[in-house]
Amino acid sequence: MEHILIVEDEAVIRTALRRLLERNNYQVSEAGSVSEALQNINKHSFDLIISDLRLPGAPGTDLIKQVDNTPVLIMTSYASMKSAVDSMKSGAVDYIAKPFDHDNLLQSVANIISQHSPNKHPKNTTATQHRGQPQLGNMLGSCKPMLELYEHIKKVAPTDTTVLVHGETGTGKELVATSIHKLSSRANKPIICVNCAAIPETLIESELFGYEKGAFTGAHTNRMGLIEAADGGTLFLDEIGELPLEAQARLLRFIQEDEVRRIGATQTMKVDVRLICATHRDLKHLSEQNLFRPDLYYRINVMQLVLPPLRNRGKDILEIAETLLGRCSEEHHKGPMHLSPKAVQAITTYHWPGNVRELENVISRAVILAEGDEISDDLLNIDLQLVHVNQLRKPLNKDDLLHFEAAPQTSPFANNPFANTAFPNNGANVPAPTKDSLSLDDYFQHFVLEHQDSMNETELAKKLGVSRKCLWERRQRLGIPRKKTNKQA
Numbered sequence: 001m002e003h004i005l006i007v008e009d010e011a012v013i014r015t016a017l018r019r020l021l022e023r024n025n026y027q028v029s030e031a032g033s034v035s036e037a038l039q040n041i042n043k044h045s046f047d048l049i050i051s052d053l054r055l056p057g058a059p060g061t062d063l064i065k066q067v068d069n070t071p072v073l074i075m076t077s078y079a080s081m082k083s084a085v086d087s088m089k090s091g092a093v094d095y096i097a098k099p100f101d102h103d104n105l106l107q108s109v110a111n112i113i114s115q116h117s118p119n120k121h122p123k124n125t126t127a128t129q130h131r132g133q134p135q136l137g138n139m140l141g142s143c144k145p146m147l148e149l150y151e152h153i154k155k156v157a158p159t160d161t162t163v164l165v166h167g168e169t170g171t172g173k174e175l176v177a178t179s180i181h182k183l184s185s186r187a188n189k190p191i192i193c194v195n196c197a198a199i200p201e202t203l204i205e206s207e208l209f210g211y212e213k214g215a216f217t218g219a220h221t222n223r224m225g226l227i228e229a230a231d232g233g234t235l236f237l238d239e240i241g242e243l244p245l246e247a248q249a250r251l252l253r254f255i256q257e258d259e260v261r262r263i264g265a266t267q268t269m270k271v272d273v274r275l276i277c278a279t280h281r282d283l284k285h286l287s288e289q290n291l292f293r294p295d296l297y298y299r300i301n302v303m304q305l306v307l308p309p310l311r312n313r314g315k316d317i318l319e320i321a322e323t324l325l326g327r328c329s330e331e332h333h334k335g336p337m338h339l340s341p342k343a344v345q346a347i348t349t350y351h352w353p354g355n356v357r358e359l360e361n362v363i364s365r366a367v368i369l370a371e372g373d374e375i376s377d378d379l380l381n382i383d384l385q386l387v388h389v390n391q392l393r394k395p396l397n398k399d400d401l402l403h404f405e406a407a408p409q410t411s412p413f414a415n416n417p418f419a420n421t422a423f424p425n426n427g428a429n430v431p432a433p434t435k436d437s438l439s440l441d442d443y444f445q446h447f448v449l450e451h452q453d454s455m456n457e458t459e460l461a462k463k464l465g466v467s468r469k470c471l472w473e474r475r476q477r478l479g480i481p482r483k484k485t486n487k488q489a
Helices: 010-023 034-043 062-066 078-089 102-114 122-127 144-155 173-180 204-209 243-255 283-288 292-301 316-331 341-349 355-369 440-451 457-464 469-479
Strands: 003-007 027-031 048-052 074-078 094-098 163-166 192-193 234-238 274-279 303-306 423-425 428-430
Touching: 003 034, 010 027, 010 102, 010 173, 027 034, 034 048, 034 062, 048 102, 074 102, 094 102, 102 144, 122 440, 144 173, 144 303, 163 173, 173 192, 173 428, 204 243, 243 292, 283 292, 316 341, 316 355, 440 457, 440 469, 457 469
Parallel strands: 003 027, 003 048, 048 074, 074 094, 163 274, 163 303, 192 234, 234 274
Antiparallel strands: 423 428
16 A cells, blocks of 8 residues: 655645545555654655645755655645746656645546556556657657556557547547557558548548449549548548438448448449547437437447546646647747746646647647747736636535534634634534545635635635636535625625
């Protein structure tokens, strides 16, 4: 069992973090300051140290100088992103912003331990290469979902199994298809990529299957279809969910019998084609609504590979951004360029609905407009208020639900500012939770309820290290009403 040391002066956050890690089979020790942490380090060996950046007495980065081979993960708030970047330069292996998402934190912890403990996790070390270098094909990133994706690609590529790649628009589904093709025995044969959504519905069948001379008006010569052109190689059908039902029926015949018949022809011809499909839509749900053929869905869904959205890839976002920055600056004949601290903050907190494709466009625009060698947040033109609530905390599960008990007159958690205090919530008195029941959402809820009479929304958001939009969204999710007497900021 890996041993982790938490260094955090806020007892509420320290307790919530300890409970989260212990539920995921980690052994945990605690410290409230750097000096207390050093005493623990002298007594025990740790696989990882998770430390807050700002601590009483000395900053968490001082631990980096005091430990030899133990990795240090720094916790900070979105408001102090520059300090987080500086801590990385000081030797921290990673940083995570507070309030953090449980899954992102656990993913970072697992990745760090796997990279620094090769004897315990030999599988993961082979997949992790140098920062900024492609891990597989042209794909970057070393977050847990991507490492799993690389392993699945390596296993399925040597076979002729049909693959369904699922991912949001702009995540790089074509890169996955290309990687599978290059790792297969068909690598020296062509890969034909078809965007089903870009071909008019009236032309899709003739494009895929070809046609004979005279098959319809305008068919003056014989024409080979794209499936036939991919013979011996790979056919990649992107956005297959947009394929018309008539074309789906013909495609099913090709998959079942490995043969195609041109439009207007009387004879079929055998083809040897590896099929890879991709979609951003829920094909199973569409098949249940008769908008996609169920028999075709089960034919193509032999091996499904899932590409995570960019917003769920942790520090991969910054790695990809820096790689794209280097590539774009070279393409536009500019010297080495770097991101400003505020640009880093914007990139790592933005929701990225367009994923990697949107990030590439944003970086390219900034490089073109830049006067010097620094990319500022203004050049990126990213709205810093667009921090999606899911980046901060997922909805509570049953293990995180608040269990309120009647507050005793004298609480053992007396040092907590929320102890022995009842907070009004929608007209009802909510007693303070006990020490063991507090989570990060509890901290957020009670901080807002305690201070919303004396602070406006802007001040509350600043104290919590989030945007006003995030504050509003979290109020809505947790059911925390705004006081009608509060003045708007």
